[in-house]
Amino acid sequence: xxxxxxxxxxxxxxxxxxxxxxxxxxxxxxxxxxxxxxxxxxxxxxxxxxxxxxxxxxxxxxxxxxxxxxxxxxxxxxxxxxxxxxxxxxxxxxxxxxxxxxxxxxxxxxxxxxxxxxxxxxxxxxxxxxxxxxxxxxxxxxxxxx
Numbered sequence: 001x002x003x004x005x006x007x008x009x010x011x012x013x014x015x016x017x018x019x020x021x022x023x024x025x026x027x028x029x030x031x032x033x034x035x036x037x038x039x040x041x042x043x044x045x046x047x048x049x050x051x052x053x054x055x056x057x058x059x060x061x062x063x064x065x066x067x068x069x070x071x072x073x074x075x076x077x078x079x080x081x082x083x084x085x086x087x088x089x090x091x092x093x094x095x096x097x098x099x100x101x102x103x104x105x106x107x108x109x110x111x112x113x114x115x116x117x118x119x120x121x122x123x124x125x126x127x128x129x130x131x132x133x134x135x136x137x138x139x140x141x142x143x144x145x146x
Contacts, residue, residue, distance in 0.1 A: 002029050002141075006089075006109035008036050008100045011072045018115035018145040019079040025113065025143075032085040034107040035076055038099030039065035041092040066090065097133035104140060113143045 007022050009015045026033050043061030056064070069090040077086050089107055093099030104112050116131040135142045 002031050002111045004034065004107060004109045004111075005031050006034050006036055006100070006104045006107050006112045008038065008103070008112070008114050009072055009076050010037070011075070012115075014115045015076070016079055018113075019076060021145050022113050023080045023084060026080070026084050032087065033080060034087050034089055034103075034109060035073055036089045036091070036100065036103040036107070037069040037072055038096050038103065039069065039090065039092050040094055040096075042094060062092075065092070096130050097137065100130070100134050101137060104138075109140065111141045111143055112138060113145065116144045116146055 002025070005022060005026055007019070009019075022033060025031070041061075043056040043058060073088045073090075077088075080086055087107075089103050091099060091103055091106070093102055100112060100114070103109075112134060114131055114134065116129065131142070131144050135144070
C-alpha cells in the first residue's frame with residue numbers, strides 16, 4: 001500500500017514504541033522508512049544543560065543540532081530491526097509541523113507515520129498537538145500511532 005514512510009522522531013519513549021509498529025507496517029508493505037528530525041534554526045539563549053548564561057552562535061547551534069540528530073538516528077534505526085531500507089533526514093524549520101511536511105515533500109513520502117501524545121483539554125491548548133497540525137495541513141495521508 002505505502003512505499004515511502006516518513007517517520008518524525010524526537011527521542012521520546014512514545015517514539016521508541018511507535019517505531020516497532022512502523023517496522024511492522026514497513027515490512028508488510030515492503031516500504032522504505034525515512035526517519036526525520038526537525039531542528040529549530042534559531043539558537044536559544046541558553047541550552048538546558050548549560051550553566052553559563054551566554055548566547056550561542058548560529059554555527060554552534062547548528063553543530064549542537066546536528067550532533068543531537070545524529071544521536072537520535074543512531075538510537076532509532078536499530079529499533080526498526082533488520083531487513084528494512086532506512087534513510088535519515090535532518091532539516092531546520094521554525095515550525096515543527098511545517099518542518100515535518102517539508103520533510104515529507106523532500107523525501108517523496110506517500111504517508112507520514114507519527115506518534116501522538118494524545119494531549120487534550122487544557123494541556124492540548126497550552127502545549128498544542130503537532131500531530132493535529134500535521135493532519136490539518138497535510139496533502140498526503142497521516143497515520144497517527146497512539
